[in-house]
Amino acid sequence: MNTKLISLFTLLVMAVVVGIVVLIDSPAEDPTTSVIVQAADLETAAEAVRSAGGEITHELGVIRAVGAVLTKSQVEGLQEVPGVRIHENRSVKVAGKPGSVVDTVIPRAVVADELHWEGITGAGVTVAVLDTGVWDYPPFTKDTSSVDRLLAQYDAIGDLLVSEGDPLTTDTYGHGSHVASIVVSNIDVGKKTPVYNGVAPDAGLVTVKAFDDNGMGTYADVIRGIDWVVRNKDAYGIRVLNCSFSATPQSHYWVDPMNQAVMAAWQAGIVVVASAGNTGPEPMTIGVPGNVPYVITVGAITDNYTPYDEGDDSLASFSAAGPTVEGFVKPDVVAPGGHVYGLMAKDMALPVAYPEFFDEGQYFQMSGTSQAAAVVSGVVALMLQIDPGLTPDDVKCRLMSTARPRADGGSVNGEASYSILQQGAGLVHAWDAAYSTDYGCVNNGLNIANDLADIEHYGGRVQQAADGSFYLMDPDDSEGDGDYILEGDGYTWTGAYLWNDGWVWSVAYLWNDAYLWNDAYLWNDAYLWNDAYLWNDVFIWNSGLAEPMSVNVWVEQE
Numbered sequence: 001m002n003t004k005l006i007s008l009f010t011l012l013v014m015a016v017v018v019g020i021v022v023l024i025d026s027p028a029e030d031p032t033t034s035v036i037v038q039a040a041d042l043e044t045a046a047e048a049v050r051s052a053g054g055e056i057t058h059e060l061g062v063i064r065a066v067g068a069v070l071t072k073s074q075v076e077g078l079q080e081v082p083g084v085r086i087h088e089n090r091s092v093k094v095a096g097k098p099g100s101v102v103d104t105v106i107p108r109a110v111v112a113d114e115l116h117w118e119g120i121t122g123a124g125v126t127v128a129v130l131d132t133g134v135w136d137y138p139p140f141t142k143d144t145s146s147v148d149r150l151l152a153q154y155d156a157i158g159d160l161l162v163s164e165g166d167p168l169t170t171d172t173y174g175h176g177s178h179v180a181s182i183v184v185s186n187i188d189v190g191k192k193t194p195v196y197n198g199v200a201p202d203a204g205l206v207t208v209k210a211f212d213d214n215g216m217g218t219y220a221d222v223i224r225g226i227d228w229v230v231r232n233k234d235a236y237g238i239r240v241l242n243c244s245f246s247a248t249p250q251s252h253y254w255v256d257p258m259n260q261a262v263m264a265a266w267q268a269g270i271v272v273v274a275s276a277g278n279t280g281p282e283p284m285t286i287g288v289p290g291n292v293p294y295v296i297t298v299g300a301i302t303d304n305y306t307p308y309d310e311g312d313d314s315l316a317s318f319s320a321a322g323p324t325v326e327g328f329v330k331p332d333v334v335a336p337g338g339h340v341y342g343l344m345a346k347d348m349a350l351p352v353a354y355p356e357f358f359d360e361g362q363y364f365q366m367s368g369t370s371q372a373a374a375v376v377s378g379v380v381a382l383m384l385q386i387d388p389g390l391t392p393d394d395v396k397c398r399l400m401s402t403a404r405p406r407a408d409g410g411s412v413n414g415e416a417s418y419s420i421l422q423q424g425a426g427l428v429h430a431w432d433a434a435y436s437t438d439y440g441c442v443n444n445g446l447n448i449a450n451d452l453a454d455i456e457h458y459g460g461r462v463q464q465a466a467d468g469s470f471y472l473m474d475p476d477d478s479e480g481d482g483d484y485i486l487e488g489d490g491y492t493w494t495g496a497y498l499w500n501d502g503w504v505w506s507v508a509y510l511w512n513d514a515y516l517w518n519d520a521y522l523w524n525d526a527y528l529w530n531d532a533y534l535w536n537d538v539f540i541w542n543s544g545l546a547e548p549m550s551v552n553v554w555v556e557q558e
Contacts, residue, residue: 033088035087036065036220037066054074056068057220067089090247107378110202119317127381129207133153134150135171136170153168156208157209176532197376226262238270239380240377240381263296267452276298277320280299283321284322286322291325294392301372316369342365399425403426404426446501
């Protein structure tokens with residue numbers, strides 16, 4: 001045999017042998033994962049990650065945590081450290097879907113136009129929209145007097161405050177622009193009187209980009225965005241935070257790290273408006289962070305393509321319904337969310353993917369609870385312009401106490417067509433809410449400071465009967481002053497919102513046999529849910545970063 005061939009063959013054999021030896025001697029792969037590590041404070045969480053040999057990716061002071069990349073063995077090691085909790089950095093995406101093209105005047109539908117005529121346009125109030133960014137276009141950047149009102153753009157993905165003209169200011173997906181335009185668009189289509197596209201056309205705007213070019217994000221990026229809003233609320237006058245996104249709950253509301261961030265924002269004086277989710281109409285479909293009892297959770301109605309005929313409005317079939325797993329009534333209110341016009345550039349991802357819903361100009365039609373939440377965020381800005389001293393609880397109280405129970409003909413003799421688990425208090429009414437003097441009618445019995453400090457947590461008043469129907473517990477009807485029983489789809493509206501309140505869970509409640517939590521909550525027989533909720537671990541989710549956490553479900557248009 002040729003000497004060169006023999007040498008080549010020998011080298012190949014040696015290479016194979018060496019490769020086999022390397023494979024045999026190499027340790028098993030220890031894959032990395034993205035997690036959120038929570039402790040008593042930010043520094044303790046960071047030190048825990050550093051001690052374990054992990055890489056810190058995010059500082060999430062708003063929930064006393066850091067985002068980190070850890071190996072499986074490092075995660076297992078940290079789980080044994082007292083006082084340290086580990087949450088998977090799950091994926092999140094925005095909540096919206098395209099709809100058919102019909103001219104709908106949203107401010108008129110919630111009677112915001114009458115406030116506009118009085119000069120109440122949201123001036124002096126800043127709304128933060130946590131989404132995919134915003135279109136660099138005058139209806140967003142200028143108010144009705146052409147004064148700059150886009151106050152800041154924060155990129156939570158890259159952790160930087162974006163300079164004007166930077167490419168990152170561009171919303172390439174479109175969802176954030178659509179949502180923001182419902183809140184603040186300054187376009188006036190009126191003739192004799194102003195008819196604005198936006199509910200609060202003079203409000204200040206801050207955008208927080210936590211979702212990428214495909215509308216996807218992670219828990220860590222969203223929480224970092226909320227953290228930035230809380231830390232900068234005074235610098236930019238941020239009073240409202242719009243959260244038009246959602247995720248499937250995988251723990252109780254107080255354990256979920258995104259919910260903790262939202263609760264911290266509410267505690268800091270920021271009115272948080274969250275979408276209910278597009279996963280309805282079945283019960284118990286409210287998503288995160290809409291399942292937080294404190295915040296304003298918004299469902300969607302549709303106008304049946306007749307925007308000037310209120311009589312045929314109906315609840316959108318995609319709108320998520322309550323109760324929450326903890327027994328709270330959600331949503332709190334509903335707002336227009338069917339085939340809503342919003343501004344979007346033609347080269348953004350959504351118009352490119354769904355050209356049939358784009359007018360080839362500047363408007364795109366979408367439906368969803370994302371859009372309904374944006375409507376309510378605009379209404380809140382109007383309320384705060386009139387009364388800047390309102391607390392978040394005050395705002396929620398006035399929105400709910402002035403809402404109109406409706407859908408399929410509204411209400412007859414005080415009885416709503418849909419239950420409170422589908423529409424909450426009803427359709428928001430901007431004018432009445434803005435001039436209301438109500439207070440103290442929501443979140444009674446809840447202590448957000450104790451909730452966040454993990455001292456005590458709360459349950460709502462909804463129970464499920466043996467036949468599967470839901471009803472409200474009557475805390476004390478000895479005076480004969482309230483009927484809290486849900487019968488079928490109807491509800492007798494009493495004007496009281498005890499169903500929005502809560503009480504402390506001690507040791508008396510256990511749902512089915514599915515819950516054995518580490519924090520001494522053993523619920524026995526007060527809640528009889530048909531579905532068993534088996535969350536495999538209270539502190540870490542095992543579903544992987546690719547698991548969708550969204551209400552961005554594409555359904556039939558309404």
